[in-house]
Amino acid sequence: MASALRIAQSLDPSTSPTSVSRAELSEIDASTKAPALFFLISSVLWLLAGTAFALISSFKMHTPEFLGDYEWLTFGRVRTAHLNTVIYGWSVNAAFAVAFWLMARLSRSVLRHPTLLFVAGAFWNIGVSIGIFGILRGDSTSIEWLEMPSYVTPLLFVAYALIGAWAIITFRFGKSKHIYVSQWYILAALFWFPWLYSIAQIMMIFEPARGTVQALVNWWFAHNILGLWFTPIGLAAVYYFLPKVLGKPIHSYYLSVLGFWSLAFFYNWAGVHHLIGGPVPAWVLSAGIAASFMMVVPVIVTSINHHMTMVGSFSALKYSPTLRFIVFGAVSYTLTSLQGSSMAIRSWSEVTHFTHYTIGHAHWGMYAFFTMVMFGSIYYIMPRLMLKEWPSAALISTHFWATSIGIIIYVAALSIGGVLQGLALNDVENYPVFMDIVELTKKYLLSRSYAGILITVGHLAFAVNFAWMLIAPRAKSSTAPTLFRNPSSMVITR
Amino acid sequence: MNRAPLIFLGVFLALAFSWTGIVLTNQVAYGNLTPIYDDAEEKIFPEATPGVAQRGQLVYQDLGCIYCHTQQVRRLGYGSDIERGWGERQSVPRDYIREKRVLLGTMRTGPDLRNIGARQADSTWHLLHLYDPQITSQGSVMPPYRFLFEMRKIVGEASPDAMNLPSSYVDGTPLPPHSVPTEGYELVPTERAKSLVAYLINLKDTYAYPETFNVFPEEEAEAEQSEAPAEEGH
Numbered sequence: 001m002a003s004a005l006r007i008a009q010s011l012d013p014s015t016s017p018t019s020v021s022r023a024e025l026s027e028i029d030a031s032t033k034a035p036a037l038f039f040l041i042s043s044v045l046w047l048l049a050g051t052a053f054a055l056i057s058s059f060k061m062h063t064p065e066f067l068g069d070y071e072w073l074t075f076g077r078v079r080t081a082h083l084n085t086v087i088y089g090w091s092v093n094a095a096f097a098v099a100f101w102l103m104a105r106l107s108r109s110v111l112r113h114p115t116l117l118f119v120a121g122a123f124w125n126i127g128v129s130i131g132i133f134g135i136l137r138g139d140s141t142s143i144e145w146l147e148m149p150s151y152v153t154p155l156l157f158v159a160y161a162l163i164g165a166w167a168i169i170t171f172r173f174g175k176s177k178h179i180y181v182s183q184w185y186i187l188a189a190l191f192w193f194p195w196l197y198s199i200a201q202i203m204m205i206f207e208p209a210r211g212t213v214q215a216l217v218n219w220w221f222a223h224n225i226l227g228l229w230f231t232p233i234g235l236a237a238v239y240y241f242l243p244k245v246l247g248k249p250i251h252s253y254y255l256s257v258l259g260f261w262s263l264a265f266f267y268n269w270a271g272v273h274h275l276i277g278g279p280v281p282a283w284v285l286s287a288g289i290a291a292s293f294m295m296v297v298p299v300i301v302t303s304i305n306h307h308m309t310m311v312g313s314f315s316a317l318k319y320s321p322t323l324r325f326i327v328f329g330a331v332s333y334t335l336t337s338l339q340g341s342s343m344a345i346r347s348w349s350e351v352t353h354f355t356h357y358t359i360g361h362a363h364w365g366m367y368a369f370f371t372m373v374m375f376g377s378i379y380y381i382m383p384r385l386m387l388k389e390w391p392s393a394a395l396i397s398t399h400f401w402a403t404s405i406g407i408i409i410y411v412a413a414l415s416i417g418g419v420l421q422g423l424a425l426n427d428v429e430n431y432p433v434f435m436d437i438v439e440l441t442k443k444y445l446l447s448r449s450y451a452g453i454l455i456t457v458g459h460l461a462f463a464v465n466f467a468w469m470l471i472a473p474r475a476k477s478s479t480a481p482t483l484f485r486n487p488s489s490m491v492i493t494r
Numbered sequence: 495m496n497r498a499p500l501i502f503l504g505v506f507l508a509l510a511f512s513w514t515g516i517v518l519t520n521q522v523a524y525g526n527l528t529p530i531y532d533d534a535e536e537k538i539f540p541e542a543t544p545g546v547a548q549r550g551q552l553v554y555q556d557l558g559c560i561y562c563h564t565q566q567v568r569r570l571g572y573g574s575d576i577e578r579g580w581g582e583r584q585s586v587p588r589d590y591i592r593e594k595r596v597l598l599g600t601m602r603t604g605p606d607l608r609n610i611g612a613r614q615a616d617s618t619w620h621l622l623h624l625y626d627p628q629i630t631s632q633g634s635v636m637p638p639y640r641f642l643f644e645m646r647k648i649v650g651e652a653s654p655d656a657m658n659l660p661s662s663y664v665d666g667t668p669l670p671p672h673s674v675p676t677e678g679y680e681l682v683p684t685e686r687a688k689s690l691v692a693y694l695i696n697l698k699d700t701y702a703y704p705e706t707f708n709v710f711p712e713e714e715a716e717a718e719q720s721e722a723p724a725e726e727g728h
Contacts, residue, residue, distance in 0.1 A: 060637060061603075061635055062635060064627070064634070064635050064636060064637045064638065065638065068637055068638045068640070069638075069640060069641065070641075071641040074557060074558070074637050074639070074641075075558065075561070075562075075637045076557045076558020076559060076560075076561050076562075076637075077556075077557070077558055079558065079561055080558050080561070138556035138557070139556065140555060140556055140558060141555065141595070142554070142555035142556075142558060142559075142560050142595065142597060143595070144560075144600065171498075179497065179498060179501065184501055187501070187502075187505070188501075188505040188508075191502070191505055191506070192505070192509050195509055195513070196509075199513065199517065203517070203521075204595075208594060208595065209521055209525055210525050210526065210527060210591050211524070211525075211527055211587050211588070211590040211591040211593070211596060212587045212590050212596055212598065213517075213520050213521050213524065213525045214595070214596040215596055215598050216516055216517065216520050217516075217517055220512065220513075220516045220517055224509075224512075228509065261504065261508075264504065264505060264508035264509075265508050265511065268508060268509050268511065268512035268513075269511075269512045269515065269516065271516075272516060274600060275598070277566075277568040277569070277572050277573060278566050278568070278585070278598055279566055279584070279585040279586050279587050279589065279590065279598070280520075280587065281520060281523065281524070281587075284515075284516060284520060287515065287516075288516075346572075350572055350573055353573075353600075354564060354600065354601055354602035355601075355602065356603075358600065358601070359601075425573070425574065425602060426573055426574045427574070428574045428577040428578055434578075434604075434605050435631060435632075435633045435634065438603075438604075438633060438634060438635055439633055441603075442635070445635075
């Protein structure tokens with residue numbers, strides 16, 4: 001136990017100011033500046049594009065005549081453009097930036113070969129741009145989460161391979177002897193993604209499997225890209241920033257290890273619950289349902305670990321923007337994961353499957369968890385790259401409240417609407433006419449659009465603050481961090 | 495202490511586990527399902543998809559119909575797919591083996607389309623529905639696909655494909671003037687519209703494969719229960 005405690009302490013990033021000189025840290029940060037900024041600027045631009053696509057598709061769902069004459073913006077395309085923009089544009093760019101910034105810091109390695117990352121970033125963003133353009137002009141594959149046409153696959157793959165190679169080099173030449181749990185998550189995610197992506201490309205597009213085997217591959221891929229790519233990166237960030245901002249170690253080393261391995265072994269079977277009731281072998285579904293239930297283990301373990309780290313420090317939420325976004329994300333992770341497990345229950349899936357409830361769940365995970373964690377990370381990373389503070393605390397505050405209230409309304413509206421829709425779909429006696437069910441959902445779809453407007457306001461506040469920070473001159477004297485309010489007694493560890 | 499290799503091994507095994515279980519096992523188990531030859535009908539099922547319908551599937555894919563329409567019928571007793579008339583029986587893997595891309599879908603903003611050809615075989619209805627869904631289904635949130643149609647000047651004889659639009663919707667409101675052809679003009683579906691409709695009409699799983707006969711566990715369970723007391727009586 002004593003040795004475990006020692007390891008835990010040495011692994012804790014918040015002890016770094018004593019074991020690693022601050023000079024070394026700022027040297028590492030400085031070396032990441034150019035590539036990290038490149039990925040972050042790309043991600044913010046994609047976020048704005050994705051938000052625009054989102055609003056258009058949301059309005060179309062209750063007012064189908066809205067922009068109805070433009071083939072390029074028909075619902076099926078603009079909705080797909082939204083998904084691919086926010087996933088491969090915003091989320092992946094942000095994830096790359098956060099992942100390699102963390103990797104460099106945690107490996108105690110100055111970022112080597114930044115050219116590799118620039119080339120990778122260029123390939124990735126050109127690939128995604130062509131992909132979105134392809135979707136809008138009608139080349140979508142109609143495979144969920146893999147809609148980008150096959151002609152961009154090589155570009156994305158090259159980009160990915162370069163980033164993976166870079167991460168291994170950085171890790172290999174790092175000075176740190178210990179591997180912190182965030183690094184576990186990042187390395188695993190970097191390894192899992194190309195495997196998932198290449199198998200899915202081969203078995204669905206280049207040499208398609210016969211019949212519904214395709215559907216199994218589809219959901220094995222699509223759910224794992226959430227569980228084995230975005231979730232690990234998001235958790236890596238939470239595991240780093242939570243103790244970092246609070247200035248105390250993570251609650252339990254053992255729980256973080258248990259959480260990691262249970263996630264690794266259970267999550268990857270869970271995806272097939274998207275096919276419950278479908279024309280695929282029943283045993284696969286049963287296995288997927290079992291794995292979905294088992295996901296309760298890593299989720300509870302991880303949330304206990306995060307919560308116990310937070311205990312006693314909740315007042316810090318009043319001050320630190322990073323902490324507020326990260327904690328919002330961590331709590332959402334717990335809730336949306338438990339919701340996900342429950343959605344695999346056959347009798348509950350019978351109601352919620354095929355309804356807006358699933359869309360609500362997807363946004364709870366990708367937005368309320370992952371995106372909020374990325375926002376929090378960016379609020380921490382940017383001042384260290386730019387060596388200046390965020391220009392406006394009011395804009396950060398607007399960003400937080402607009403997006404958090406927005407996403408809560410969003411999820412609530414689609415969850416309620418989705419359940420009512422599902423119950424009606426299964427109730428032929430009272431709802432024999434399909435159009436009555438459509439009518440039933442309209443007001444919830446409208447509420448979702450209002451929530452979307454609120455979220456858009458938050459994104460604009462974020463983007464303005466971000467751009468302002470890029471162009472604002474550096475303060476001559478040293479500055480205090482931009483916080484929601486200035487603490488009188490409390491010192492925030494930077 | 496360098497535990498990196500150990501972590502890497504674990505990370506590899508974790509995904510290898512489901513890759514083997516979900517992907518490889520099933521590819522081996524039923525990735526080579528073959529069509530069935532029916533002696534009585536002297537035909538192979540599922541039947542080959544006509545070329546025009548295959549082209550229609552590409553239109554279906556490029557417009558993203560899958561995001562609101564599923565193509566899978568769940569069994570009797572699970573959901574109400576069959577009660578709604580979306581199919582006579584549950585969908586089985588063999589139904590899909592001819593399709594280059596399987597479009598099961600995950601969303602039912604609109605109804606399931608697996609057997610749309612069986613319940614609505616009228617191509618005129620489909621064309622009107624695509625042109626302006628409010629004509630056939632007022633209140634629908636389906637987008638209009640007017641860009642699949644061409645408003646053109648009648649040169650010589652009118653086209654046999656020319657659409658006959660009603661003057662008003664079901665509730666009596668007239669159609670918007672810009673969607674009705676004016677004097678001397680006609681509205682005709684493009685090739686894409688026609689092939690999409692051909693695809694929709696071709697969507698029907700009416701053939702009963704051997705594996706479709708044994709898919710109602712509830713009925714079996716009921717049958718067993720009703721037999722049980724009789725055995726006790728002996």
